[in-house]
Amino acid sequence: MARGKILVAIVIALCLVGIMAVYSVDPLREEGWSMKSFYGRQVIWNIVGWAIFLLFAFLDYHFLTRAGWFFYLLMLLSLGGVLLFGRGDEAGARRWLFAQSVQPAEFAKMFLVLFLGFYLSEHHEEIDSYALLFKSGFLSLLPVLLVFAEPDLGTSLVLLVVWLGALFFCSFGGRKIGMVFLGLGVLGSLGWLFLKDYQKKRILAFFDPWRDPLGSGYNVLQSQIAIGAGGIAGQGWLSGKQSQLRFLPARHTDFIFASFCEQTGFLGGALVLFLLGMFVWISVRIARDAPDLEGKLLASLVGVVFAFQVLVNVGMNMGVMPVTGIPLPFISYGGSALLVNLAMVGLLYNIANSRKKKNGRDKLEWPYQQ
Amino acid sequence: MWNKEVTEKVRHRIDIFGWIVLGLFVFLFLRLWYLSVLQGEWYRERSERNWIRVIPLQALRGSIYDRNGKTLAEDVPRFRLVLLEGSMKVEEARRRLEKVLGRKLVSEPREIVPGEVVLLEDLPLEDVIKVEEVQGDLPGILVESYPHRFYPGGEVFSHLVGYVGKVTAEEFSSLGPLGYEVWDRVGKGGVELFYENVLRGKKGYRKIEVDALGRVQRVLENHPARFENSLILTVDREFQEYCYGLLGDKRGTIIVGEPASGEILVLVSKPSFDPNALVEGLNAEEWSRLTQSDAKPFTNRALQALYPPGSIFKLLVAIAGLEEKVISGQTTFFCPGFLEYNDKRYYCWNRGGHGTVNVERAIAQSCNVFFYNLALRLGPEKIVDYAQKFGLGVKPALDLPGVKEGLLPTPSWKRQTRKEPWYPGDTLNLSIGQGYLLVTPFEIYHLLCGIANRGKIYKPHLLKGILDSQGRLIKEVEGTLERETEIRESTWNLLWSGMKRVVTQGTGYVCRDVAVELAAKTGTAQNPHGKDHSWFGGFFPADKPEIVFLVFVENGGDGSGEAARIARDLINWFLENRGMKSGKR
Numbered sequence: 001m002a003r004g005k006i007l008v009a010i011v012i013a014l015c016l017v018g019i020m021a022v023y024s025v026d027p028l029r030e031e032g033w034s035m036k037s038f039y040g041r042q043v044i045w046n047i048v049g050w051a052i053f054l055l056f057a058f059l060d061y062h063f064l065t066r067a068g069w070f071f072y073l074l075m076l077l078s079l080g081g082v083l084l085f086g087r088g089d090e091a092g093a094r095r096w097l098f099a100q101s102v103q104p105a106e107f108a109k110m111f112l113v114l115f116l117g118f119y120l121s122e123h124h125e126e127i128d129s130y131a132l133l134f135k136s137g138f139l140s141l142l143p144v145l146l147v148f149a150e151p152d153l154g155t156s157l158v159l160l161v162v163w164l165g166a167l168f169f170c171s172f173g174g175r176k177i178g179m180v181f182l183g184l185g186v187l188g189s190l191g192w193l194f195l196k197d198y199q200k201k202r203i204l205a206f207f208d209p210w211r212d213p214l215g216s217g218y219n220v221l222q223s224q225i226a227i228g229a230g231g232i233a234g235q236g237w238l239s240g241k242q243s244q245l246r247f248l249p250a251r252h253t254d255f256i257f258a259s260f261c262e263q264t265g266f267l268g269g270a271l272v273l274f275l276l277g278m279f280v281w282i283s284v285r286i287a288r289d290a291p292d293l294e295g296k297l298l299a300s301l302v303g304v305v306f307a308f309q310v311l312v313n314v315g316m317n318m319g320v321m322p323v324t325g326i327p328l329p330f331i332s333y334g335g336s337a338l339l340v341n342l343a344m345v346g347l348l349y350n351i352a353n354s355r356k357k358k359n360g361r362d363k364l365e366w367p368y369q370q
Numbered sequence: 371m372w373n374k375e376v377t378e379k380v381r382h383r384i385d386i387f388g389w390i391v392l393g394l395f396v397f398l399f400l401r402l403w404y405l406s407v408l409q410g411e412w413y414r415e416r417s418e419r420n421w422i423r424v425i426p427l428q429a430l431r432g433s434i435y436d437r438n439g440k441t442l443a444e445d446v447p448r449f450r451l452v453l454l455e456g457s458m459k460v461e462e463a464r465r466r467l468e469k470v471l472g473r474k475l476v477s478e479p480r481e482i483v484p485g486e487v488v489l490l491e492d493l494p495l496e497d498v499i500k501v502e503e504v505q506g507d508l509p510g511i512l513v514e515s516y517p518h519r520f521y522p523g524g525e526v527f528s529h530l531v532g533y534v535g536k537v538t539a540e541e542f543s544s545l546g547p548l549g550y551e552v553w554d555r556v557g558k559g560g561v562e563l564f565y566e567n568v569l570r571g572k573k574g575y576r577k578i579e580v581d582a583l584g585r586v587q588r589v590l591e592n593h594p595a596r597f598e599n600s601l602i603l604t605v606d607r608e609f610q611e612y613c614y615g616l617l618g619d620k621r622g623t624i625i626v627g628e629p630a631s632g633e634i635l636v637l638v639s640k641p642s643f644d645p646n647a648l649v650e651g652l653n654a655e656e657w658s659r660l661t662q663s664d665a666k667p668f669t670n671r672a673l674q675a676l677y678p679p680g681s682i683f684k685l686l687v688a689i690a691g692l693e694e695k696v697i698s699g700q701t702t703f704f705c706p707g708f709l710e711y712n713d714k715r716y717y718c719w720n721r722g723g724h725g726t727v728n729v730e731r732a733i734a735q736s737c738n739v740f741f742y743n744l745a746l747r748l749g750p751e752k753i754v755d756y757a758q759k760f761g762l763g764v765k766p767a768l769d770l771p772g773v774k775e776g777l778l779p780t781p782s783w784k785r786q787t788r789k790e791p792w793y794p795g796d797t798l799n800l801s802i803g804q805g806y807l808l809v810t811p812f813e814i815y816h817l818l819c820g821i822a823n824r825g826k827i828y829k830p831h832l833l834k835g836i837l838d839s840q841g842r843l844i845k846e847v848e849g850t851l852e853r854e855t856e857i858r859e860s861t862w863n864l865l866w867s868g869m870k871r872v873v874t875q876g877t878g879y880v881c882r883d884v885a886v887e888l889a890a891k892t893g894t895a896q897n898p899h900g901k902d903h904s905w906f907g908g909f910f911p912a913d914k915p916e917i918v919f920l921v922f923v924e925n926g927g928d929g930s931g932e933a934a935r936i937a938r939d940l941i942n943w944f945l946e947n948r949g950m951k952s953g954k955r
Contacts, residue, residue: 165387168383169380169384170380171376171379222420224413225413225417226417227405227413228410228413228416228417229413229414229416229417230406230410231414232407242420245420245579245582245587246581246582247417247420247421265406266406266407266410273395273398273402276395277391277392277395280395281388281391281392284384284388284391287384288381288384288385288388293376293377296377300387303391304387311395314398315401318398318402318405
């Protein structure tokens with residue numbers, strides 16, 4: 001199916017943009033090709049990631065969903081492991097396992113998608129029931145809280161949104177979803193008390209960055225300045241002052257969109273936004289036309305994961321979202337995220353292609369097919 | 371069918387999700403357009419404020435040279451360490467610097483221009499090297515060079531050349547509109563102040579690119595500070611230094627110049643102060659010690675202090691008497707050592723008396739009784755008239771700031787200010803340069819110039835020429851006639867003859883051995899506060915004057931002593947080291 005191929009083409013383009021963008025802000029760029037450099041590692045991860053993509057693209061997703069509970073337990077174990085044995089970073093957050101090599105929270109995104117896809121389609125009779133709402137809620141909030149405790153506000157929000165998306169797609173009624181939001185609102189206001197100071201400051205800074213332009217508002221301002229200074233055509237490749245002179249923080253991770261825009265301007269930023277938008281739109285189309293409920297849920301939840309991350313990351317780069325430390329899929333530097341993202345693209349590709357298979361071999365007989 | 375229904379519902383929800391996400395992407399797209407296209411200019415400027423620092427460079431000042439090209443004032447480069455604000459806390463920067471330099475920083479950090487804090491000034495070269503070597507550990511700390519005013523002549527020239535200082539808060543209100551900033555240097559006295567507009571140079575600036583830590587990446591633009599003009603003065607540095615030495619630890623002033631052009635060769639005032647110390651900056655204690663001192667080192671005694679002229683004023687009374695034909699060359703008066711007038715005795719300095727004296731002898735012997743008699747016949751108004759013709763009581767047109775004029779007392783002046791009538795005794799006092807009469811030494815020098823030039827009075831000046839920044843002479847100051855006093859030749863002849871006899875057989879006998887014929891006059895000004903002030907002034911060669919000199923020593927005793935000895939030495943020095951234009955010895 002052409003849809004899957006277009007999707008892959010878009011992701012390849014985004015990954016190339018990512019490598020270029022990481023290269024452009026790499027402090028070790030001048031020293032030539034090296035595994036120590038950021039862009040060097042990004043290239044290696046791309047290679048590994050695309051291998052994983054192939055694995056997921058050609059492994060039937062029903063095979064994966066059957067292992068739903070396995071993924072769920074793996075997720076809880078790895079997240080628990082982080083809290084127990086994790087390596088802390090400069091800010092004191094424990095996010096890595098195996099000496100800063102694996103970020104379990106990133107993998108949890110996909111594991112939760114696989115588990116919810118499996119779990120909700122398994123309990124399809126109970127759809128739109130309070131029982132399923134609470135059961136799925138309990139199972140989803142467990143990893144959310146584990147990630148939140150690391151603390152990693154951004155990723156725990158992604159996991160929460162995956163569950164909310166699942167409720168939405170599974171046709172839960174507006175009243176029930178409204179109740180969930182109400183409950184989360186209460187929890188959230190209670191949770192405010194548990195937020196780290198830096199997280200509170202970031203959220204406050206989002207509402208008024210000029211209040212403390214050199215402190216918590218700094219990130220938001222510098223990234224907006226970078227994007228604005230890019231103008232229409234950008235300051236030129238490798239020549240944006242904001243990123244090259246290091247005024248922009250987290251240039252290769254959270255704020256890579258801003259540094260790319262500074263160099264390539266509105267045109268480059270619009271291209272990246274267009275590619276990401278196309279990606280999400282195609283994943284929605286794949287979900288819509290998936291052959292069964294499982295496929296629909298998996299594809300749409302993958303779409304939610306990407307859409308949410310893109311909207312929040314680009315939004316915070318442009319000062320319309322709070323700074324929450326969510327990376328930009330395919331483009332931000334980071335191995336775990338890239339591997340997981342490409343695995344999920346593989347999943348989408350697989351789902352996109354299974355309609356054809358259904359017509360061909362009629363192998364995927366399922367109660368809800370049309 | 372139930373299944374179909376659910377699937378349709380899920381499909382529907384997925385569609386809704388798709389449209390919501392699409393809407394949000396459109397919003398992000400618009401936001402991107404707003405930031406980079408609509409607001410691009412504003413953000414670009416914000417960005418530039420991040421990474422472009424404009425460092426103002428202090429204007430250079432022109433140099434000041436003496437008539438022989440010797441330097442009197444110049445700018446020398448010095449180094450200082452500045453911290454770009456926002457790159458490091460000042461305390462942290464000081465801590466790191468102390469580690470690098472291996473010593474404590476004593477000076478307080480101060481902000482010279484917005485965004486730049488001076489950590490250390492006047493850095494020795496080895497410290498500059500130390501700092502440059504570890505530049506990476508000192509982000510935001512720059513080594514900057516700045517001009518420092520140096521006066522090689524030191525205290526010898528401080529009254530004449532003056533000094534520079536920072537624009538003060540009071541000055542800023544008037545200097546601000548002229549483009550001065552509070553950290554700029556401005557002339558505070560002497561030539562530096564008088565020719566401020568000529569010496570003042572152009573400011574420069576440097577645009578540099580810094581990174582987020584304030585480390586300098588590169589220089590974007592460099593507009594060096596410049597100076598526009600240098601000055602050549604008429605003074606002779608070596609001569610002045612010699613004269614300054616002659617005064618020793620006495621207070622006084624020496625003025626030497628050329629009457630035919632108005633050029634001043636020497637203008638010494640002692641005690642003096644060190645202009646270099648002032649430029650370095652004095653602390654409050656040192657400053658008050660200087661300003662409160664009884665010696666008044668800041669007063670230029672040649673131009674700003676008033677003294678009674680004593681007998682040297684008799685020259686003027688003689689001119690007035692001869693011109694008004696009250697006396698002639700043949701007129702004699704008898705001096706018994708005093709004059710009795712209205713039952714009061716007015717004594718001559720020589721109580722033994724001079725006997726019968728004509729005007730020439732009266733000048734040579736400085737006979738008071740002769741001038742008492744002359745003045746009584748002449749009246750005070752006439753004397754003051756002639757004094758004014760020679761520029762006394764009028765502010766001299768010298769190119770220095772703060773020049774004062776003397777006081778010429780007349781009966782109407784006394785009535786107005788003292789509410790007392792003018793007594794004949796006042797006239798007698800006036801005739802010998804005492805009483806209410808006050809002059810600045812420069813006025814007497816000016817008078818001597820007029821006499822030496824036979825009534826043609828040239829404008830006294832210190833400026834000889836102006837150089838442009840390339841060292842080309844763009845202006846040369848010619849002697850300009852200030853005024854011409856119509857005095858008869860016979861008067862001049864008598865006066866000159868009297869002044870020559872001062873040296874050969876009169877009160878200036880100390881100078882009899884100098885290798886040039888001299889015309890001079892002594893003066894002893896009675897001083898109610900202590901020892902008499904000593905005057906000695908004149909010109910040489912006596913028959914074709916080239917040089918006029920005036921020596922004044924505060925509390926130097928009588929004019930035939932201290933001042934005359936100093937004059938003798940300076941004349942000898944001049945003859946030996948400079949010689950006469952006419953070649954005559």
